[in-house]
Amino acid sequence: MVAAGETRRQIVDAADSLFYAQGFTQTSFADIAAAVKISRGNFYYHFKTKDEILDAVIDKRLSDRRELLAKWDETADEARKRIECFIRIVIVNQTKIMAYGCPVGTLTTELAKIDHPSRDKANEIMALFGDWLETQFRELGCGENSRDNAMHVLGWSQGVATLAQAFKDKAYVEREVSKILSWLDGVIAGTQQNKIQ
Template sequence: MTGSTTRQQIVDAADSLFYGRGYAATSFADIAAAVKISRGNFYYHFRTKDEILDAVIEKRLGDRKKLLAVWDETARDAAVRIECFVRIVIANQAKIMAHGCPVGTLTTELARLDHGSKEKANQIMALFRDWLTRQFEELGCGGQAEEHALHVLSWSQGVATLAQAFKDEGFIRREVDQILEWLNSVRPAPATRANAS
């Protein structure tokens, strides 16, 4: 096993544990046990749990950038791309019902701890906000683009929180249907979109 492979396994294990248990409740020993490596080998790659946290945040940020890039490349228009973002709560509903949103739970925990990496974690939320804003601008929503982006982002976080609390798949699907109905209502008519271009 190469050093880079071991390092990635540590980051992947920490990512999973931080999501399932929380950052504060996960120890070095928990991560080392999950990867099945010696403490010495572990410390060769990471000296502190905060170093692992930063690597996990970088991984999550990179993973989300790749996902958004795929939607940018494959979805035919901005409305479909926003719909992809909305439907992710259905695609990940089992994990969300068990642990909440991986981004939202981490940013909330780090803010509560007043942790030094909280701003770094917030970059993922900012990534979503900026990407959604661009989609609404492309739809022709003009000055309301960021407001709409924040509405979708706050909706997704609220649904994830309630899904975790109530474990109700029907609730998630009803909420997705309602937000998609809202999305159709805020789309400017074709003539308006043409004039906005």
């Protein structure tokens, strides 16, 4: 027999995948229950409403992204490499992004469109990315430009994900990654030049 905590985790994982592939509004309780292969009664034991599931999915996404950023902090020994990890995620997840867009961006956009009460909570993921990127740019010595640089990279990633989904063009994604990495090198060179002067 599957433990209650494991069933709950399976429900959240299934809902996470379905919300990404189909959208929150297009996914029903029945869709999620069918994906997990449990009865509606067992389903309602864990979650009474779809909004409860949405909050659990957002919590999962926040936790997963915190773990990912922490891993990059541990494994990449300098800020430039950590920012590059963030930039290259559009290539690492290219197949899914071309099919469904960015999992973070698509959810925040959908919740904003329907003025859902959980939209601010979903936006915490974007804020998490923005704050983390700002920290990396500060480490590079970008000072007061750190926030602007962080938002530039975050906006770039969302734009590339949107166009990757629209056009399904791998070469475009790779070109854009190359361009933003060149921009990053220029930012670093400018910062180093300012230190010399």
